[in-house]
Amino acid sequence: MEYRFVKDMKDIRGFKNVLNIDFSPKKTCTYDCVNCVAGRTNFLIGERKEFHPAEDIFDEIKSYIDDKGAPDYIMLTGSGEPTLYAGFGRLVTSIKGEFKDVKAWVYTNFSLLHRDEVRKEAALCDMVWGNLNTVIEEEFMQMYRPHVSVTLKNVMEGIRKFKAEYKGNFAMDTRFLKGINDSEKNVSGLREFVTSVNPGKYDILDAKYGGQPLSEDFVRMVKEKFAGVSFTIEFHI
Numbered sequence: 001m002e003y004r005f006v007k008d009m010k011d012i013r014g015f016k017n018v019l020n021i022d023f024s025p026k027k028t029c030t031y032d033c034v035n036c037v038a039g040r041t042n043f044l045i046g047e048r049k050e051f052h053p054a055e056d057i058f059d060e061i062k063s064y065i066d067d068k069g070a071p072d073y074i075m076l077t078g079s080g081e082p083t084l085y086a087g088f089g090r091l092v093t094s095i096k097g098e099f100k101d102v103k104a105w106v107y108t109n110f111s112l113l114h115r116d117e118v119r120k121e122a123a124l125c126d127m128v129w130g131n132l133n134t135v136i137e138e139e140f141m142q143m144y145r146p147h148v149s150v151t152l153k154n155v156m157e158g159i160r161k162f163k164a165e166y167k168g169n170f171a172m173d174t175r176f177l178k179g180i181n182d183s184e185k186n187v188s189g190l191r192e193f194v195t196s197v198n199p200g201k202y203d204i205l206d207a208k209y210g211g212q213p214l215s216e217d218f219v220r221m222v223k224e225k226f227a228g229v230s231f232t233i234e235f236h237i
């Protein structure tokens with residue numbers, strides 16, 4: 001059977017049997033990141049849309065699981081920002097209702113979490129993992145090339161509010177790109193912000209897609225700045 005929304009099953013970030021679901025028309029996002037693995041954003045939008053009926057996506061997931069067995073996690077991500085999908089909450093509710101042992105995981109860019117309804121829907125997931133690369137305005141604009149409706153202030157406020165309300169597993173990551181967000185001011189600002197949020201886990205990553213290798217001095221500085229933090233941190237730089 002050919003699947004439209006169900007992608008591959010793989011191990012992600014140390015978690016096994018993660019079934020990837022992608023319901024974003026390629027590529028629909030609130031950002032047009034310079035380092036996006038999916039390429040340039042075709043649909044740069046700030047409003048949520050019902051890209052497909054949630055029932056169609058759920059039926060496909062059910063059919064896959066009936067055929068191949070249940071994964072440990074269902075990850076809602078893919079070709080863009082998953083919380084832009086207006087059927088997100090209904091889809092997660094259906095998944096959680098049908099597959100009691102499967103955990104729902106969303107990987108988000110945090111851009112819409114300042115909205116009440118998005119926080120409410122994201123909180124239906126067992127795990128919310130998101131990316132924030134900078135707390136400096138100029139770097140934010142240069143790296144993310146956001147939709148005009150998205151502001152760094154709102155992104156940071158959304159993260160703070162969500163973490164204060166959410167009872168599930170909350171994780172964050174930061175990807176550093178040489179010459180864009182590798183300022184000492186950003187590293188210090190991120191340390192302060194992430195410490196105030198206090199995620200369950202925080203990963204620091206290198207460019208991976210695009211960008212030059214980070215300098216040894218920069219890597220040393222990052223590790224020194226984040227030494228002794230109270231949350232779990234992993235360095236992949």
Ligand code: SF4
Nearest residue numbers: 029031033036080109
């Ligand atoms: S937020 Fe993610 S999907 Fe959107 S442009 Fe950036 S890297 Fe790509």
